[in-house]
Every structure is written in C-alpha cells, then in structure tokens.
Amino acid sequence: MSTAEETVEYAAEQAPRMPWARHAPEVYKAMIRLDTAAKQGLEPRLLELVKIRASQINHCGFCLDMHTKDALAAGESVERIVQLSAWAESRHYYTGKELAAIELTEAVTVLTDGFVPDAVYEKAAAHFEEAELAQLIAAIAVINAWNRFGVSTRMAPGHYQPGQHK
Numbered sequence: 829m830s831t832a833e834e835t836v837e838y839a840a841e842q843a844p845r846m847p848w849a850r851h852a853p854e855v856y857k858a859m860i861r862l863d864t865a866a867k868q869g870l871e872p873r874l875l876e877l878v879k880i881r882a883s884q885i886n887h888c889g890f891c892l893d894m895h896t897k898d899a900l901a902a903g904e905s906v907e908r909i910v911q912l913s914a915w916a917e918s919r920h921y922y923t924g925k926e927l928a929a930i931e932l933t934e935a936v937t938v939l940t941d942g943f944v945p946d947a948v949y950e951k952a953a954a955h956f957e958e959a960e961l962a963q964l965i966a967a968i969a970v971i972n973a974w975n976r977f978g979v980s981t982r983m984a985p986g987h988y989q990p991g992q993h994k
Contacts, residue, residue: 841984848981859973866966869959872902874929877912877922878964879971881933884913886975893985894992901990925955929964936968 849856867875876899883891896909911918915930922930932952935944953961977983 841986842982844984845980845982848977859970859977862966863970863974866963866970869963870967873899873904874926875967876902876904877908877926878929878933878968880909880912881915881930882937882968882971883975885934885937886972886979888975888978888983889985890978890983890988891971891975894988897988897990928952928955932964933968936965937972 876895879895880892880899883895899909900906908921911921912930915922915927919927928951931948932944935948952964956964
C-alpha cells in the first residue's frame with residue numbers, strides 16, 4: 829500500500845479555435861432565441877436526453893458537458909444518462925415516449941438515407957401531439973446547429989455550470 833499521493837497527469841485541454849459568439853454576436857443571439865422557442869412545451873428531462881443523444885452522435889464535448897450537467901440538475905439519473913449511448917440495448921431505462929424521441933433524434937441527426945424513415949416518424953407521432961412533435965423536431969434541429977458551432981470551433985468542455993446559459 830502506497831502512502832504517497834498518486835499524481836495523475838491528464839492530457840492538456842485544447843484551446844478553442846475561436847470565440848465564435850463574440851465574432852458573430854447576432855447569430856449567437858438568434859440561436860439563443862431559436863433555442864428558447866424550440867423548447868417550449870417540451871418536458872425538460874426529455875429535452876436534455878435529446879440534446880445529449882444528438883451531442884453524442886456529433887461528438888460535441890462542450891454540449892455533452894453542458895447537457896449532462898443540466899440533465900442531472902433537472903433530476904435525471906446517472907444510469908439513464910450513461911445508458912443513452914446504448915439506448916437500443918437499454919430500452920428498459922426509458923419510456924415509450926422517450927424511446928420515440930431518442931430514435932427520432934438519431935434519424936434527424938444522422939440523415940444517412942437522406943430522410944427520416946416513415947416508421948421512426950410514425951412512432952414519434954404516436955407519442956407526441958402534432959404541436960409537441962413540431963417543437964421536438966425544432967429542438968433536435970437546434971441542438972444539431974449548436975453541436976456544429978461547438979465542434980467546428982472546438983469549444984472546450986468542463987467549464988459549464990448547470991443553468992449557466994438559461
């Protein structure tokens with residue numbers, strides 16, 4: 829048993845490429861307004877699951893840091909957040925409505941076939957009223973836009989505090 833304190837040396841944090849919000853302040857303000865409008869009427873924990881899943885797919889560390897912290901602050905469990913990247917194998921952690929939202933998030937985010945499959949859309953439509961589904965699609969589009977800003981400008985994760993940008 830060692831009595832000396834172990835020193836762990838982590839990799840250096842990458843510096844952001846640019847502070848895009850400072851250089852494009854009107855775009856940033858418009859994105860904040862769009863984000864606020866898109867989340868209206870959506871349950872906060874479901875919204876955070878959607879934002880986390882899209883951010884996982886898009887490899888946006890900044891958004892993953894933000895939305896996992898916001899999800900935890902909203903009462904989401906660690907287990908459900910951890911299992912989200914393997915939701916298809918961990919379906920029992922989620923409700924039917926959440927599964928439909930997660931599957932729709934993947935379809936809208938990836939668009940490999942160039943469209944959202946009818947079966948995915950119909951499953952979501954069965955769980956969400958039309959107005960709520962429209963809001964969900966908007967929220968998915970908005971988090972994908974945020975992810976693209978975060979990834980392309982290499983925004984650094986780890987500094988966000990829950991609720992900081994609300």
